[in-house]
Amino acid sequence: MGKWTRRAFITTGVLTGGALVIGIAIRPGNRANKVKDLIAGEDETVMNIWLKIAADNTITVVVPHAEMGQGTHTTLPMMLADEMDADWSKVRMMEAPGNKEYANYALGKGFILGDKEFPSFLIDTIDGLFLTITKKMSLEMTGGSSSVRFTGMFAMRVAGAAARAVLVQAAADEWQVPLNELTVKNSYISHLSSNRSEPFAHFAAKATDLSQPAKPRLKKPEEFILMGTSQPRFDIPSKVDGSAIFGMDIKLPGMKYAAIKASPVFGTKLIAVNESSIKNLPGVHKVVKLESAVAVIADGYWLAKTALDKLEIEFEENGNETVSQNDIYEKYKKDMDAAIADGDEKKDVKTGSVENVFKSSDQIVEAEYRVPYLAHATMEPMNCTALVTETGCELWVGSQNPLGFAVSVAEALDLDSENVIVHNQYLGGGFGRRVVEDVAVQAARIAKEVDYPVKLIWSREEDIRQDFYREANISRFKAALDSNGEITAWNNQFLFKHEPEEAPHIPYNVENQFIHYTESLTHVPWGYWRSVDSSMHAFFTESFIDELAHTAKKDPYQYRRGQLSNAPRFLKILDLAAEKAGWGKALPENWGRGISIHESFGTIVAQVVEVEVSEGNLKVHRVVCAADPGFAFHPDGFEAQMESGIVYGLTAALYGEITIENGAVVQSNFHDYQMLRMNENPKIETYIIKSDNFPGGGGEPSTPCIAPALANAIFDATGTRIRELPVKNHELKANARILG
Amino acid sequence: MILKINGQIFEVDVDPSTPLLWVIREQAGLTGTKFGCGIGQCGSCTVQLDGIPIRSCLTPMQAATDKEITTIEGIANDTGLHTLQRVWIEEQVPQCGYCQSGQIMSAHALLANTASPTDEEIDQAMSSNICRCGTYSRIKKGIKRAAEELAMASTVKTDNNG
Numbered sequence: 001m002g003k004w005t006r007r008a009f010i011t012t013g014v015l016t017g018g019a020l021v022i023g024i025a026i027r028p029g030n031r032a033n034k035v036k037d038l039i040a041g042e043d044e045t046v047m048n049i050w051l052k053i054a055a056d057n058t059i060t061v062v063v064p065h066a067e068m069g070q071g072t073h074t075t076l077p078m079m080l081a082d083e084m085d086a087d088w089s090k091v092r093m094m095e096a097p098g099n100k101e102y103a104n105y106a107l108g109k110g111f112i113l114g115d116k117e118f119p120s121f122l123i124d125t126i127d128g129l130f131l132t133i134t135k136k137m138s139l140e141m142t143g144g145s146s147s148v149r150f151t152g153m154f155a156m157r158v159a160g161a162a163a164r165a166v167l168v169q170a171a172a173d174e175w176q177v178p179l180n181e182l183t184v185k186n187s188y189i190s191h192l193s194s195n196r197s198e199p200f201a202h203f204a205a206k207a208t209d210l211s212q213p214a215k216p217r218l219k220k221p222e223e224f225i226l227m228g229t230s231q232p233r234f235d236i237p238s239k240v241d242g243s244a245i246f247g248m249d250i251k252l253p254g255m256k257y258a259a260i261k262a263s264p265v266f267g268t269k270l271i272a273v274n275e276s277s278i279k280n281l282p283g284v285h286k287v288v289k290l291e292s293a294v295a296v297i298a299d300g301y302w303l304a305k306t307a308l309d310k311l312e313i314e315f316e317e318n319g320n321e322t323v324s325q326n327d328i329y330e331k332y333k334k335d336m337d338a339a340i341a342d343g344d345e346k347k348d349v350k351t352g353s354v355e356n357v358f359k360s361s362d363q364i365v366e367a368e369y370r371v372p373y374l375a376h377a378t379m380e381p382m383n384c385t386a387l388v389t390e391t392g393c394e395l396w397v398g399s400q401n402p403l404g405f406a407v408s409v410a411e412a413l414d415l416d417s418e419n420v421i422v423h424n425q426y427l428g429g430g431f432g433r434r435v436v437e438d439v440a441v442q443a444a445r446i447a448k449e450v451d452y453p454v455k456l457i458w459s460r461e462e463d464i465r466q467d468f469y470r471e472a473n474i475s476r477f478k479a480a481l482d483s484n485g486e487i488t489a490w491n492n493q494f495l496f497k498h499e500p501e502e503a504p505h506i507p508y509n510v511e512n513q514f515i516h517y518t519e520s521l522t523h524v525p526w527g528y529w530r531s532v533d534s535s536m537h538a539f540f541t542e543s544f545i546d547e548l549a550h551t552a553k554k555d556p557y558q559y560r561r562g563q564l565s566n567a568p569r570f571l572k573i574l575d576l577a578a579e580k581a582g583w584g585k586a587l588p589e590n591w592g593r594g595i596s597i598h599e600s601f602g603t604i605v606a607q608v609v610e611v612e613v614s615e616g617n618l619k620v621h622r623v624v625c626a627a628d629p630g631f632a633f634h635p636d637g638f639e640a641q642m643e644s645g646i647v648y649g650l651t652a653a654l655y656g657e658i659t660i661e662n663g664a665v666v667q668s669n670f671h672d673y674q675m676l677r678m679n680e681n682p683k684i685e686t687y688i689i690k691s692d693n694f695p696g697g698g699g700e701p702s703t704p705c706i707a708p709a710l711a712n713a714i715f716d717a718t719g720t721r722i723r724e725l726p727v728k729n730h731e732l733k734a735n736a737r738i739l740g
Numbered sequence: 741m742i743l744k745i746n747g748q749i750f751e752v753d754v755d756p757s758t759p760l761l762w763v764i765r766e767q768a769g770l771t772g773t774k775f776g777c778g779i780g781q782c783g784s785c786t787v788q789l790d791g792i793p794i795r796s797c798l799t800p801m802q803a804a805t806d807k808e809i810t811t812i813e814g815i816a817n818d819t820g821l822h823t824l825q826r827v828w829i830e831e832q833v834p835q836c837g838y839c840q841s842g843q844i845m846s847a848h849a850l851l852a853n854t855a856s857p858t859d860e861e862i863d864q865a866m867s868s869n870i871c872r873c874g875t876y877s878r879i880k881k882g883i884k885r886a887a888e889e890l891a892m893a894s895t896v897k898t899d900n901n902g
Contacts, residue, residue: 069835069873232832239837240825242772242812246838249771257766300754301775302762379776379784379838379872428774428838429872460777636832640878644835647874670781670870679863681876 050159068427071637082226083160161216230636247398262293265663274312352512357489361480373658380428384443392419398427432528468527475540485552503533538598538704577626581608592717596708602696630693645702653707746814756802772812783869786842812841835873
């Protein structure tokens with residue numbers, strides 16, 4: 001095949017793309033050497049970039065993902081250790097340094113190629129290709145419910161199995177015995193007939209001279225020892241005694257604190273700052289003017305914050321300061337109408353001919369749905385500590401995307417990105433917010449003005465008002481039903497399309513579909529928000545399906561069931577949720593039950609919600625959640641993620657609403673951007689089934705279903721159809737059920 | 741000014757109106773107590789003054805100078821973690837963990853006054869603490885289990901004494 005140049009990799013990859021094995025995680029050769037200095041301590045042997053073995057037989061797994069409560073710092077080492085047959089009690093974890101060698105190309109592969117098979121002779125090629133691409137994209141990212149699916153499957157398991165293979169080979173060489181007479185257990189290699197047994201560490205140095213197999217044999221599920229068990233998480237002990245260090249908690253010698261205020265109307269430039277009110281204030285050191293923000297540096301955060309509040313700050317006006325939420329919706333509607341009138345709507349799905357069916361159909365149902373902007377409101381407000389010297393910059397921050405942060409800060413300060421070092425810390429919530437590097441760039445620009453480290457802390461108000469928002473959106477439906485009430489045509493128009501690609505798609509057997517979208521530019525910044533597009537499309541499609549069921553005078557569960565014959569995995573999960581919820585059993589007066597199903601990030605989830613509405617008060621009593629993630633590598637962690645996603649989605653469905661007035665966000669803190677609290681927390685039951693499909697994600701897939709299941713339950717209880725979130729804006733009254 | 745935190749004396753030199761939160765974090769260096777909202781809405785900054793849970797982000801330092809301040813770093817003792825902390829690990833309660841110091845300090849105050857709280861009492865005591873990861877059901881389970889274990893431990897003690 002000859003030598004591949006970087007360019008050749010890319011060309012070949014594109015030509016042959018669309019297929020991939022459970023890829024190799026280690027390029028045989030030199031990458032371990034490149035990272036040796038970054039991760040190895042004394043007497044430690046770096047086996048490959050994902051693991052090292054110490055003289056005392058401790059194995060340290062290098063995890064290229066941030067810990068934000070999803071358990072990735074534990075589950076990924078479990079996957080590696082299991083393939084290696086390692087002694088779990090002697091396995092440790094370290095987060096990968098923010099270094100390009102750790103650009104997560106397993107993640108890149110997963111996102112770009114999915115889980116397809118690929119001929120083995122091209123593995124090296126593809127591996128090089130993805131390493132190149134992900135380095136270029138600076139993708140050391142934690143998001144898209146990807147850790148287990150991609151890093152775990154493509155990197156950790158393969159790295160563990162490959163390391164095991166070379167260790168066993170080294171043992172066979174040393175003892176001069178056949179490979180197949182060796183056994184491996186608890187980090188020891190044994191030769192039973194000669195009664196020899198030595199720890200991995202004994203063979204580690206020799207093993208590194210052997211080339212690691214590109215495609216080692218992976219365990220079958222029945223051989224798993226650790227995978228599929230719920231090992232205690234490594235990060236938890238430090239999170240109960242106050243010792244866990246989040247970005248907010250960094251302490252550095254000589255460090256000072258900064259508070260910041262950015263222009264309330266997104267993107268408008270700073271014109272002037274009157275500093276006279278804080279002149280000579282003791283402990284206040286400097287006012288730093290950024291392009292669209294003002295920061296104050298002081299001895300303490302409170303000093304900085306109170307000084308900042310005293311400043312008179314003038315931002316430019318650029319026309320956006322007159323924009324209100326209603327203007328945005330009016331523009332949306334105008335752009336949607338114009339797209340249809342001009343015939344330039346963007347096609348998402350088109351099968352058959354919806355128009356022909358609509359012309360000849362007796363029963364047509366139309367509805368328009370809306371969702372508002374949403375902020376992430378991570379528990380830990382945005383913050384970043386930066387130290388800028390003549391030669392480089394160091395950042396201490398909790399990031400879902402440390403390499404991206406380094407690249408952006410390097411650009412902002414005109415540094416080589418090699419000279420920006422990110423020390424990633426625990427994340428006090430991510431949910432997609434900590435993918436965006438804005439706070440790191442601000443911190444670096446502020447720290448550049450001084451010769452000491454600066455910890456920049458956003459107020460909660462800043463955090464709510466300077467977010468990258470889940471967009472407000474409108475979704476319009478038109479469907480035709482046949483005489484049995486089954487859907488014969490499905491027309492759906494909405495705005496914007498990000499990911500997951502399949503978010504607006506439906507699993508039901510509908511021959512004629514036209515799903516299309518339109519762009520509508522606003523000045524409000526968009527960002528990944530837990531489950532991204534699925535966070536709204538599941539509400540849209542699964543509420544509208546419910547409307548169709550009621551139009552057809554059918555039970556909403558049975559109605560879905562009857563049109564899922566082409567989607568057996570969906571059917572199974574829907575049935576499980578209905579069965580566990582006791583669907584069809586009588587409920588107390590003023591109670592209602594709603595169901596929904598949606599696939600996102602490779603996991604199918606169905607939920608049944610039970611609510612009570614009395615005298616206008618809503619109580620969410622119970623959520624039954626059934627999930628098919630293929631295989632849950634850490635069942636307890638998966639269950640925790642299902643609950644977490646439900647509470648996150650339920651909070652948004654009940655209360656979540658960011659509105660724009662005068663071009664800026666109205667809400668500012670938890671009093672007007674309300675969170676679900678313990679007294680409102682429903683009883684949540686999670687049921688996981690194993691389907692042997694390629695593993696799906698855990699962090700996001702339970703969020704989409706809760707809003708439609710809730711809205712459908714409210715309809716069941718009251719006859720009020722919620723077509724616009726949040727629920728708090730609706731007056732709910734219990735009355736007789738519309739449909740028996 | 742003098743502050744007594746977890747039995748230890750700290751001499752601090754800041755404006756007395758500074759919220760206790762920032763003094764605990766920046767002057768005393770105890771970063772287990774978290775900043776979440778600054779307006780007493782989220783409970784991440786919960787500490788105890790003479791055993792009573794308060795929002796340290798709203799409490800001026802001068803209101804705490806004559807009181808015993810207890811933070812998350814101060815509830816374990818020489819023999820190890822507090823029962824709540826141990827149970828929190830066993831039940832794998834935290835996710836991101838940022839709110840958990842505040843959650844544990846609220847739960848700790850609840851159990852000090854109500855040995856065997858009902859669901860409603862737990863809801864009432866804990867509803868001023870927000871958790872964005874949605875660990876509420878595990879927190880509730882953890883509190884109930886800790887209450888049982890503490891009750892058992894005290895029964896054993898009584899038995900031994902009797």
